[in-house]
Amino acid sequence: MSRAVIAFGANLGDRETTVAEAMRELAELDGVELVAISPVYETPALTDAGVDRDAPGYLNGVVVLETTAHTPHQLLAALHDIEAAHGRQRLKHWGDRTLDLDLIDVDGLVIDDTGLQLPHPRAWQRAFVLQPWLDVDPDAVIPGRGRVADLRAQAHDEVTRR
Numbered sequence: 001m002s003r004a005v006i007a008f009g010a011n012l013g014d015r016e017t018t019v020a021e022a023m024r025e026l027a028e029l030d031g032v033e034l035v036a037i038s039p040v041y042e043t044p045a046l047t048d049a050g051v052d053r054d055a056p057g058y059l060n061g062v063v064v065l066e067t068t069a070h071t072p073h074q075l076l077a078a079l080h081d082i083e084a085a086h087g088r089q090r091l092k093h094w095g096d097r098t099l100d101l102d103l104i105d106v107d108g109l110v111i112d113d114t115g116l117q118l119p120h121p122r123a124w125q126r127a128f129v130l131q132p133w134l135d136v137d138p139d140a141v142i143p144g145r146g147r148v149a150d151l152r153a154q155a156h157d158e159v160t161r162r
């Protein structure tokens with residue numbers, strides 16, 4: 001069995017409904033059980049040019065799941081399928097999106113493939129990932145980076161609990 005931390009983000013469309021449906025679709029995957037869903041945070045869009053307060057804001061959070069049926073690569077493929085089912089388009093780097101599901105951590109594994117890097121290479125500096133992760137797992141650690149609690153204290157992007 002593997003335990004995975006997945007971050008969700010949505011800033012287009014009916015964000016609440018999209019996130020709720022995505023949680024249900026994750027729970028319905030074969031061999032998957034949801035262990036925890038974090039509180040949801042409202043966050044300003046971070047773009048290539050920095051924080052963009054004119055762009056629609058994001059809902060962000062994390063979900064922890066256990067799977068008896070997926071390798072990390074299979075899990076990422078399942079996340080991409082769910083994103084696609086919610087109309088996710090990849091038009092612009094760090095552009096607006098209906099749904100983003102990132103694989104943040106799987107059992108503390110370190111993987112560096114072209115299609116999959118674990119831990120997620122930017123999670124350690126994103127309060128919009130670290131804060132909800134901390135909420136559901138105060139003892140979490142990112143391999144090579146340290147304790148999520150310490151990383152959260154150093155991350156300065158804005159997160160507002162809903």
Ligand SMILES: Nc1ncnc2c1ncn2[C@@H]1O[C@H](COP(=O)(O)OP(=O)(O)OP(=O)(O)O)[C@@H](O)[C@H]1O
Nearest residue numbers: 090094100101102103104115116117118119120122
């Ligand atoms: N741990 C991971 N989680 C999600 N995608 C990953 C991961 N490692 C590598 N990738 C790859 O990154 C590519 C880009 O993913 P995506 O479009 O979701 O990026 P993004 O969400 O816009 O930006 P960021 O990666 O900074 O969160 C995907 O094709 C995916 O294969």
Ligand SMILES: Nc1nc2c(c(=O)[nH]1)N=C(CO)CN2
Nearest residue numbers: 009043044045046058094128
């Ligand atoms: N606030 C916020 N900004 C982002 C987010 C996100 O989830 N929340 N995701 C991005 C690429 O993954 C780029 N910018």
